[in-house]
Structures are given as structure tokens and as C-alpha cells.
Amino acid sequence: MPRLNKRSSYYVLLLPALLIYLAIIIFPIFMSLGLSFTEWRRFRMTGFIGLGNYMDILSDPVFHRSLWNNIQIMLISVLGQIPLGILLAYLLHRKWVKGTKFFEFMIFLPITISSVVIALLWNRVFSPVGIYTTFVRMITSNPDYVVRIFESEKFAMLPVLVVLLWQHTSLYMVIFLANLQRIPSSVFEAAVIDGAKETTIITKIVLPALSPVIFTCSVLAISGSLKSFDLVYAMTAGGPVNYTYVMALYLYQHTFTFHNYGKGSAVSIIIVILSVGLISLVRGIYAKAQKKFE
Amino acid sequence: MKKVALFALVLVLSMSFVTAAGTKEAAKDGKVVLTAYMQIDPANDQYAGHNAVMAAFAEKYPNIQLDIEYASGEAFHQKFQSMAASKKIPDLFTCYGGARTAYVTETGLTLDLTPYLDDAFKGQFASATWLPQGSAGALYMVPPSFAVCHSIYANTAILDKLGLSYPETFEQLVAQIPTIRAAGYYPMSMGNKDPWVVNSWLLGTFIERFGGREWILKAAKGEASFTDAPFVKALEVIQAMSKEGLFSPGVNQMSNTEADQEFYQQKSVYLIDAAWRTSAMDSQLPEAQRKAIDMRVFPALPGEKYHNTSSAVASEGFGIAKAVEKDQAKLDAALAFVKFYAGEEGASIRAQFGEVPSYNLDLNKFAVDVMQGKFVEFSATYPMGYVFDSIMDGEGVNLLNTDLQAMMMGNGNPKDIAAKYEAWVAKNDSNRD
Amino acid sequence: MSGRTQTISRSWTIVSYILLILFTLVTILPVVWMLYSSFKPMGEIMLHPLRLPTAPTWENYQKAFKYGNLVVSFLNSIFYSGLSTVSTVLLALAAGFALTKFGFKSSSVYFSLFTLGLLITVNSVITPLFIMETSVGLYNTRLGVILPYIAFGLPMAVLLSTSYIRGVPDALIEAAVIDGASYIQIFWKIILIVSTPVLATMAILNFLGNWNEFLMVFTLTSGENMRSLPVSINSFAGRLNEDYGLQFAALVVGTIPMFILYLVAHESVIKGFGEGALKE
Structure with a gap:
């Protein structure tokens, strides 16, 4: 086999991944971009309307609510799942408890369970005929008790957020745990012998060492939360009213229930633009933080 | 080297599995093959009657082979719409008289059954069965019952x-x-x-x-x-x-x-x-x-x-793809299925499972379970x-x-x-x- | 160790236990409930949701296997998830190596392009994808499922592999180049080996994502012999007339393999780094 030069090797390594990816994701999304400027009525494209779909969507209160709900999901992901993931990975890594393997498994478990199961189980517990509700009705002798938060315009998202926190923290825990292995154990031992506090070890050793991974995870968290669909769809389907609507649900409904490909495509483009903006923001923050560490 | 050889073997085996297409299009011994897409859940008690009709149909028409894909809920429509967008729909499919499946009925993909159903056939059904469907007043399917x-x-x-x-x-x-x-x-x-x-x-x-x-x-x-x-x-x-x-x-x-x-x-x-x-x-x-x-x-x-x-409302029934019209053998088979399902034979079977068919039957001769019996009475009363x-x-x-x-x-x-x-x-x- | 550090680690131990046990309870109780409920008929689940099965029955499983064609779906699931995971991980590591250690300017463009993929939902490309596959003859083939799985797995895998490989010391690669190794050899002999921990993470996450994926298999195939487990399970999870017993049985069948996978693969995630290839 003739030896490849550096540039050819580069393309041999890169191209297989790149080509599959371009053909299956980037090409269709450009089709979507084109479609997002078209008007649809009665299952047919009826013409070009420029930014009409975008104007419609951006002035729709249901979309505003969806956007806000996605932002909440993003906040719980970046500020909840990631820190909790780090903490849990660290606790397990330091082996302060017996049976770390068992607990690793338990924390990992939620991501192996599909969202459909989680939603199903959740409802069996908290719905008006659920285990929890029945139990509270029994001990308080208030037969009208239901979990009111589900019907609250302001807080209906809260249960979804809690489940997301539980479900996805494990993802970050696994990533952080694998990366904590890269810090030689002698570093921790030395720090402990020097009498460093655990909080100091976390802020001075663990966080700087993990910072590239934290950045990667933040990107994952942001993109994942702006397109989250499965769990919300299975748990609430956007209800009650539209209190738990999210953008991907809005997209799904306009595309597949109301047959408006133009509007559906415009929503996916909006999601992409928003994510790009937010990720650039995180990248900026990350760059600044790195400078500080150096 | 052993590892490499093993890897190569696995790769070859899996590639042959990968490229094997999933369709069983090949019609054996002159069978007519129809592809079908149905919004039905055969595992559910509600569709016990459907399963029995399908078995009876297979027995009566051994030369017609139905390749059925079952799906339920929203997912049914989502996939069906993708099919409609690519203009490739199965030969037989669940469709509604109302707007729910308008993406196949209002876009010229579904055969209008009007010319294929004579008055003698229609006369055997409750008159509400034949209310016009879709904006053009066509008949895209024969409602087997009323929801x-x-x-x-x-x-x-x-x-x-x-x-x-x-x-x-x-x-x-x-x-x-x-x-x-x-x-x-x-x-x-x-x-x-x-x-x-x-x-x-x-x-x-x-x-x-x-x-x-x-x-x-x-x-x-x-x-x-x-x-x-x-x-x-x-x-x-x-x-x-x-x-x-x-x-x-x-x-x-x-x-x-x-x-x-x-x-x-x-x-x-x-x-x-x-x-x-x-x-x-x-x-x-x-x-x-x-x-x-x-x-x-x-x-x-x-x-x-x-x-x-x-x-x-007239419940959903089975429509036939417009493209089937070009193939006489397929068309005959599809029409035979639609008529069998909604007509006397299918209706009698479904009635045994407590359905109230659109086809006129003397329901009193069927012994059905308690609640199903109440439903028959309910349908006749109100x-x-x-x-x-x-x-x-x-x-x-x-x-x-x-x-x-x-x-x-x-x-x-x-x-x-x-x-x-x-x-x-x-x-x-x-x-x- | 001084007394002070001992009390500190004792309080950390208590905090750890509380947190971990809480997490465990939240996770394990519903799973246990699902497991024993799968041995109850629907009527009993409806009337006595909490009670242990009075007369445990395999009926739900028999029905699920019969109507859901679960054996075939199960094999398909393993095949779709397995082959696409192996491909994704290899392709992503190769791309990650190319994007971090070659120093070409185009790298950052390609990297951003891959990150863009993280932002795209399956819902927004599924219809164009269906049209593309039907026109090139990939519709209803296993390859037609695996290629999109690889494509959707790549963005996250590339992100993880680049961030990991970036941390591999350049000296390791330079030394190999001086020894006369080609870049392709370096990829097989060095990068793949030192990436074991992230490789295992990527593989597990990817496999899981594909294992539970529904929309693509459902849309891009037809016919029972092509279905994966989630598609079979969904076929009897209709919203109008649910049968919990049947659903639970199918879900147990779908979830157990993941537990096993974790128990098997878990060692390589955690211990994979023991080789010492990268201890500076």
C-alpha cells in the first residue's frame, strides 16, 4: 500500500463521516430552509411568501410559551444536570461509599429507560388515580386532592423539569466519570495529605481538569434542550392547554397534524439559529474562563 | 491475524444482512400481492373481530396475499404523510371519511370507489354509510361501522x-x-x-x-x-x-x-x-x-x-390507492377485500364480537358478551x-x-x-x- | 491522616449516602412496579394497581411475543443499534483524530458543521429523508436505517472524540511519525487504544440512543420483519385503548438488555484506562 501523505490521510480519516453526515442531515435541512419560505394550504404548496411563516410563528403566543419552556429546560440542563453530574461522578470517583458499582448502575439506569416508560410510570404515580394521589387523599381525608401544579400556568413545566433532571443527569455523570479517570489518583492523594478541603479540591483540581468536557457537555445540554421532544410528548403532549408546549412539539404539530410543511420547516430553522446563537455565547464564556485559569 | 479474519467474516455476513431488502414482493404461484397499511392494533381486544375477518378472508381468497403493516396513534398519520409526500402509498390503507386523512384523499392519491359500488350492494347498508366523503363528494372507503x-x-x-x-x-x-x-x-x-x-x-x-x-x-x-x-x-x-x-x-x-x-x-x-x-x-x-x-x-x-x-360518525375504513386502478388483477383483489370486510361476510363475523356493522344485519341472532350486548341495544335506541x-x-x-x-x-x-x-x-x- | 480530614470525609460520606440512596429509590421503585405488574392482566392492574400479582401469569408476554413479533424485532434492534454504533464510533474517532491533530485550517469549519448537527431534530428531516430513500431504493432496507443512525450519532460522537483526542499529547503522535508509522497506522495502533474510555462512553450512549429510537425505523421501513423493539412496542401502545399489562411486558423485554449491556460494558468504561498508555 502506497504511503499516504499528510493531506490525503486527513481526508481518508475525515471523509467517510463527513459524507454520510452531509447527505443525511445537511442536505435535507437545506431543503427545509427552502420550504420555510413557502405557503401551504390544503396539503399543497401554494406559493412563496418570503418571511411570512417566520412572522406568523414569532407573533404566535403559543410559540412564545414554547420558547420560554425550552429556556427553562436549558437552564435546568446547564445549571442542574451538569453540576449534579459532576458532583455524583466525584462522589463515586472518590469511593467514599460502599457499593460504588451498585450506585453507578442506579444512577445510570434512568437513561436506559425510554421516555415512554418514564412517562407511563410517572402518570401511574401522580395522576388523579395514581399511587401518590390516592395515598395523600387517604391520609389527609381530602377526596378532592390532586397535584395542582400540573394545572398551573406558571409551574406546569416543573414536573417535566424534575424528570429531565433525574433522567439526564446520568448522561453527564457517565461522561465526567470517564474523564475523571484521566486525573492521576496521586493528585488527589497529595492534595488530601496537604490537608486541602474537598471544596478546594473540586474548585482547584477537578473543575479546571474537566473544563473542556464541561464545555462539551454544555453544548450537548443546550442543543438537546432546545430540541427536546420525546419526554414532553409522552408525559404531557404539551398540555394542559398549552402550558408545557415546547418548540419541537410546535414543529411536529404544524408539520404532521396541520400539514403545513412551510411553517414546520421555519420552526426547525428557528431552532437551529437560536442554538447557534446560544452555543456561540457559551463558547465565548468558555474562552474567557479558560483565560482566567491560565 | 485471526482477529482480522473474524472481523472480515462478521463484516461480510452483516453486509449481506444489511442489503437484503425487507419486502416480500415476489408473488409466489400466481398470487396477487397487495401491500396494506392499517391503523389497527391486532393485540387489542377491541380488534378481535378484525383478526377474525382477516383469517376468514385469507381462507376464502388463498390467491390474494396481504402484506400488512399495522400502526397506531399519531405515528400512523406521521408516516402516512411522508408516504403521501413521496406519492408512494400502499395498495390498501386505513382512511377516514372526514378530514383526518385528507393528505391522501384530497391529493388525488386515493381511488374514488363510486363507479365500483352498485346500488344493489349499497342498498344492503344503513343509509348513513353513504354520506359523501371529502370536498368532492367521493367515496374513498366503505365505513364498516359507526364510531x-x-x-x-x-x-x-x-x-x-x-x-x-x-x-x-x-x-x-x-x-x-x-x-x-x-x-x-x-x-x-x-x-x-x-x-x-x-x-x-x-x-x-x-x-x-x-x-x-x-x-x-x-x-x-x-x-x-x-x-x-x-x-x-x-x-x-x-x-x-x-x-x-x-x-x-x-x-x-x-x-x-x-x-x-x-x-x-x-x-x-x-x-x-x-x-x-x-x-x-x-x-x-x-x-x-x-x-x-x-x-x-x-x-x-x-x-x-x-x-x-x-x-x-362513519368509522374509518379501507381505501384503495389510485395507482392500483392500472392493474386489473390487483384492483379486483383490493375491491374483493373492501367488499368482503364491510359486506355481509365481514359484517357477520364482526357482529359476533359485538361490533354494530354498517351492513344491515339482524343483530339479535348473535350471542355477544354483556357490555357488547348493551352497546347493540344502545345503538338501536338513540x-x-x-x-x-x-x-x-x-x-x-x-x-x-x-x-x-x-x-x-x-x-x-x-x-x-x-x-x-x-x-x-x-x-x-x-x-x- | 489528621482528625480534621477524617471528620470532613465522614460528613462527605453521609452526604454521598443520602444523595445516592435517594436517587436509587426514585429509580428502582417504579422499575420494580413495572416488573411485577407485567405479570398481571390488565383488569387486575386497573382495579388494584399496587397489589402484587395474585395469580402471576405469562399471558402478557405470550401476547406481546405473538402480536409484536418480538423475537425478530429484538434481533433487528441489536443489529441496527450494534452495527450503527460500531460504525459511528470508528468514523467519529477517525474524524476526531483528523480534526485535532493535523492542524489544517479547514478543521474548524468541518468541526462547526458537525456541531450544527446537534441542533437538528429528526422530526425536521424525516420527510425529506423518506423521499430521498424511496428514490434511491434505500427505503425498507436495513442499510436505509443504519445510515441515518450513523449520521445522527456522529455530531455528538465527533464532539466527544475531538474533545478527548485533543487532550492526547502531541508527543505521542510525533514519536510514532518519527518511527516511520503512517497516519492510518497511528489511528489504528495509538488513537484507538488511548481513546478506550471515551470510546466506551460514546458506544454506550450511542447504543442507548439507537436502542430506544422509534421515528426513523418506523418511517423508513415497512413490514414486520424490519421492525425494531420500540416500533413493535408502540404498535400496541395506542392512546385510545391502552393495555398496560401488555405494554409493561414489552417494555420489560426492551429494557432488560440495556441493564445487561451496562453491566457488561461498565467495566471497560471505568477500567479501560488502566492500560497506562497515557500516564504522563
Whole structure:
């Protein structure tokens, strides 16, 4: 086999991944971009309307609510799942408890369970005929008790957020745990012998060492939360009213229930633009933080 | 080297598996092969009749092979729409008379069956079977039965215990609430977590009671307005039901099945549900409990013009792809299937499982289970009105349902909701084009 | 160790236990409930949701296997998830190596392009994808499922592999180049080996994502012999007339393999780094 030069090797390594990816994701999304400027009525494209779909969507209160709900999901992901993931990975890594393997498994478990199961189980517990509700009705002798938060315009998202926190923290825990292995154990031992506090070890050793991974995870968290669909769809389907609507649900409904490909495509483009903006923001923050560490 | 050889072997094996296509198109021994896509769940008791019909069909027509793909729920439509967008749809498929599958019926992909169904065949069915479908008045499918969307199941054991009887009027129903609550029961279970429930199972019937079928057709076309009395009054009844505490607590966070569960556990006196729940009740409840369940319609509303109505819509049936018309053998096979399923043979089989077919049969000769029998009687007793969301466009109905749910939770009032819906319909609904 | 550090680690131990046990309870209780409920008929689940099965029955499983064609779906699931995971991980590591250690300017463009993929939902490309596959003859083939799986797995895998490989010391690669190794050899002999921990993480996450994926298999195939487990399970999870017993049985069948996978693969995630290839 003739030896490849550096540039050819580069393309041999890169191209297989790149080509599959371009053909299956980037090409269709450009089709979507084109479609997002078209008007649809009665299952047919009826013409070009420029930014009409975008104007419609951006002035729709249901979309505003969806956007806000996605932002909440993003906040719980970046500020909840990631820190909790780090903490849990660290606790397990330091082996302060017996049976770390068992607990690793338990924390990992939620991501192996599909969202459909989680939603199903959740409802069996908290719905008006659920285990929890029945139990509270029994001990308080208030037969009208239901979990009111589900019907609250302001807080209906809260249960979804809690489940997301539980479900996805494990993802970050696994990533952080694998990366904590890269810090030689002698570093921790030395720090402990020097009498460093655990909080100091976390802020001075663990966080700087993990910072590239934290950045990667933040990107994952942001993109994942702006397109989250499965769990919300299975748990609430956007209800009650539209209190738990999210953008991907809005997209799904306009595309597949109301047959408006133009509007559906415009929503996916909006999601992409928003994510790009937010990720650039995180990248900026990350760059600044790195400078500080150096 | 062993590892490499093993890896190569696995790779070759898996590639051959990868490239093997999944279709079994090859027609063996001159069989006619039809691909089919059905919105049916063969594992569910509700479709036991369907399974039996399919078995009988396979026996009678051994030369017709059906390659069926089953799917249910929203996913069915999502995939079907992708198929429609690529103009490649199966030979046979579930489709609706109303707007729900308009993406295949209104886009020229579905065969109009009108020329293939003669009057002798049509004459054997209930006349409502042949109401025109779609905007062009075609017949895309033969409805094998009617979906009855409104009924009230009453637990007479509890009613007797409390010394009550099924109310004649809405006022009487409301007056029962204190007695029922004092005894520790909930008056009425309904699962409105998916907000189409209150629309399909109550609103349509209420509008019909106040305005009759003519009114809704007029309103759809714009000759009447949704701000008119029949619509607003119907909304007011739903609001009153919420305010009077008729529904169980958490009606808007309870799924259909959960509402059933409350009623099955005998925690509530009445259940608002579709009439097709009877098959599930027969398989899940003890016989004594089933015998004590009465199937009724909503009591008389104050000022109603039409009495004792329920609501029903021609249920979905099987359509044939337009492209099949070019292949005579396939067309014959597809038509044979459609006629077998909806016609005498299919209908007799389905009737044994408690279905009430659109085909005219003497249902008394079939011995069916307790609740199924009650359903047969129910169908014969009450006049059937329309189902609202089979007439109006989905997007508007969705908007209305959401507002209705908000109203049931205390936000919004009938007049505003009606005005908002009328404005949407005037601007967007295809009925007003 | 001084007394002070001992008390500190004792309080950390208590905090750890509380947190971990809480997490465990929240996770394990519903799973246990699902497991024993799968041995109850629907009627019993409806009337007595909490009670242990009075007469445990395999009926739900028999029905699920019969109507859901679960054996075939199960094999398909393993095949779709397995082959696409192996491909994704290899392709992503190769791309990650190319994008971090070659120093070409185009790298950052390609990297951003891959990150863009993280933002795209399956819902927004499924219809164009269906049209593309039907026109090139990939519709209803296993390859037609695997290629999109790889494509959707790549963005996250590339992100993880680049961030990991970036941390591999350049000296390791430079030394190999001086020894006369080609870049392709370096990829097989060095990068793949030192990436074991992130490789295992990527593989597990990817496999899981594909294992539970529904929309693509459902849309891009037809016919029972092509279905994966989630598609079979969904076929009897209709919203109008649910049968919990049947659903639970199918879900147990779908979830158990993941537990096993974790128990098997878990060692390589955690211990994979023991080789010492990268201890500076």
C-alpha cells in the first residue's frame, strides 16, 4: 500500500463521516430552509411568501410559551444536570461509599429507560388515580386532592423539569466519570495529605481538569434542550392547554397534524439559529474562563 | 491475524444482512400481492373481530396475499404523510371519511370507489354509510361501522344504594351531586388530558341538541356563525358542569384510561366515554359489575330542541390507492377485500364480537358478551348526531379544544371562546373557502 | 491522616449516602412496579394497581411475543443499534483524530458543521429523508436505517472524540511519525487504544440512543420483519385503548438488555484506562 501523505490521510480519516453526515442531515435541512419560505394550504404548496411563516410563528403566543419552556429546560440542563453530574461522578470517583458499582448502575439506569416508560410510570404515580394521589387523599381525608401544579400556568413545566433532571443527569455523570479517570489518583492523594478541603479540591483540581468536557457537555445540554421532544410528548403532549408546549412539539404539530410543511420547516430553522446563537455565547464564556485559569 | 479474519467474516455476513431488502414482493404461484397499511392494533381486544375477518378472508381468497403493516396513534398519520409526500402509498390503507386523512384523499392519491359500488350492494347498508366523503363528494372507503362517540355509563349499583335513579334532565343531574359527594363518590369521570375528549364526547352532542345537524353545516359554510346560540349554549353547559363540580377532581390531568380506572374501581357513579369501550369492559370487569352498568345518553339540556341524541360518525375504513386502478388483477383483489370486510361476510363475523356493522344485519341472532350486548341495544335506541371534529378543520378544532380545556380550569368564558373560534374559521377553515 | 480530614470525609460520606440512596429509590421503585405488574392482566392492574400479582401469569408476554413479533424485532434492534454504533464510533474517532491533530485550517469549519448537527431534530428531516430513500431504493432496507443512525450519532460522537483526542499529547503522535508509522497506522495502533474510555462512553450512549429510537425505523421501513423493539412496542401502545399489562411486558423485554449491556460494558468504561498508555 502506497504511503499516504499528510493531506490525503486527513481526508481518508475525515471523509467517510463527513459524507454520510452531509447527505443525511445537511442536505435535507437545506431543503427545509427552502420550504420555510413557502405557503401551504390544503396539503399543497401554494406559493412563496418570503418571511411570512417566520412572522406568523414569532407573533404566535403559543410559540412564545414554547420558547420560554425550552429556556427553562436549558437552564435546568446547564445549571442542574451538569453540576449534579459532576458532583455524583466525584462522589463515586472518590469511593467514599460502599457499593460504588451498585450506585453507578442506579444512577445510570434512568437513561436506559425510554421516555415512554418514564412517562407511563410517572402518570401511574401522580395522576388523579395514581399511587401518590390516592395515598395523600387517604391520609389527609381530602377526596378532592390532586397535584395542582400540573394545572398551573406558571409551574406546569416543573414536573417535566424534575424528570429531565433525574433522567439526564446520568448522561453527564457517565461522561465526567470517564474523564475523571484521566486525573492521576496521586493528585488527589497529595492534595488530601496537604490537608486541602474537598471544596478546594473540586474548585482547584477537578473543575479546571474537566473544563473542556464541561464545555462539551454544555453544548450537548443546550442543543438537546432546545430540541427536546420525546419526554414532553409522552408525559404531557404539551398540555394542559398549552402550558408545557415546547418548540419541537410546535414543529411536529404544524408539520404532521396541520400539514403545513412551510411553517414546520421555519420552526426547525428557528431552532437551529437560536442554538447557534446560544452555543456561540457559551463558547465565548468558555474562552474567557479558560483565560482566567491560565 | 485471526482477529482480522473474524472481523472480515462478521463484516461480510452483516453486509449481506444489511442489503437484503425487507419486502416480500415476489408473488409466489400466481398470487396477487397487495401491500396494506392499517391503523389497527391486532393485540387489542377491541380488534378481535378484525383478526377474525382477516383469517376468514385469507381462507376464502388463498390467491390474494396481504402484506400488512399495522400502526397506531399519531405515528400512523406521521408516516402516512411522508408516504403521501413521496406519492408512494400502499395498495390498501386505513382512511377516514372526514378530514383526518385528507393528505391522501384530497391529493388525488386515493381511488374514488363510486363507479365500483352498485346500488344493489349499497342498498344492503344503513343509509348513513353513504354520506359523501371529502370536498368532492367521493367515496374513498366503505365505513364498516359507526364510531359512537358519546355515551354515559352509569353504575346502577351505586345509584340504587344512594336511592337515586338516572336523571331525566341536566338540573336533576346537578341536584344529585351533594348526595353523591356525601356518600364519598365522585359524580362523573372523564379523562380530558388530551383535550379532544371533551369536544368529541360532549360538545358535538350538545350542539346537536341545541341546533340540529342543519345548523352545524350552515355554520361550517358561513351561513351561520359560531357566535350563535347553539354553539355558545353548548359551551355554557360544559362550563356549568365544571363549575358545579360534576367532574372528578383533576379531570384535565386524567387520561382516558385513568378515568376508566376510576369508574372501574367504583369510585365514581358515571363515566363519560366512547361507546367502543364496551369490549374493554367485557374483558376487564367481573360480570356482576358489568351487569350493573347502564349505557345512556346525556340527560335533557335546558332549552334543547332535539332529545336523547348521541353522536356518531362513519368509522374509518379501507381505501384503495389510485395507482392500483392500472392493474386489473390487483384492483379486483383490493375491491374483493373492501367488499368482503364491510359486506355481509365481514359484517357477520364482526357482529359476533359485538361490533354494530354498517351492513344491515339482524343483530339479535348473535350471542355477544354483556357490555357488547348493551352497546347493540344502545345503538338501536338513540338517534345519532354528528361528530364536530369530523366536519371542521383540525387546526381550528385544536385551538378550540385548548380554549375549552382552559375554560374548564377556570380561564375564559363561552362568549370569548366562540368569538375567537369564529374568527379563526372565517379566516382559515377550508369549509369557508 | 489528621482528625480534621477524617471528620470532613465522614460528613462527605453521609452526604454521598443520602444523595445516592435517594436517587436509587426514585429509580428502582417504579422499575420494580413495572416488573411485577407485567405479570398481571390488565383488569387486575386497573382495579388494584399496587397489589402484587395474585395469580402471576405469562399471558402478557405470550401476547406481546405473538402480536409484536418480538423475537425478530429484538434481533433487528441489536443489529441496527450494534452495527450503527460500531460504525459511528470508528468514523467519529477517525474524524476526531483528523480534526485535532493535523492542524489544517479547514478543521474548524468541518468541526462547526458537525456541531450544527446537534441542533437538528429528526422530526425536521424525516420527510425529506423518506423521499430521498424511496428514490434511491434505500427505503425498507436495513442499510436505509443504519445510515441515518450513523449520521445522527456522529455530531455528538465527533464532539466527544475531538474533545478527548485533543487532550492526547502531541508527543505521542510525533514519536510514532518519527518511527516511520503512517497516519492510518497511528489511528489504528495509538488513537484507538488511548481513546478506550471515551470510546466506551460514546458506544454506550450511542447504543442507548439507537436502542430506544422509534421515528426513523418506523418511517423508513415497512413490514414486520424490519421492525425494531420500540416500533413493535408502540404498535400496541395506542392512546385510545391502552393495555398496560401488555405494554409493561414489552417494555420489560426492551429494557432488560440495556441493564445487561451496562453491566457488561461498565467495566471497560471505568477500567479501560488502566492500560497506562497515557500516564504522563
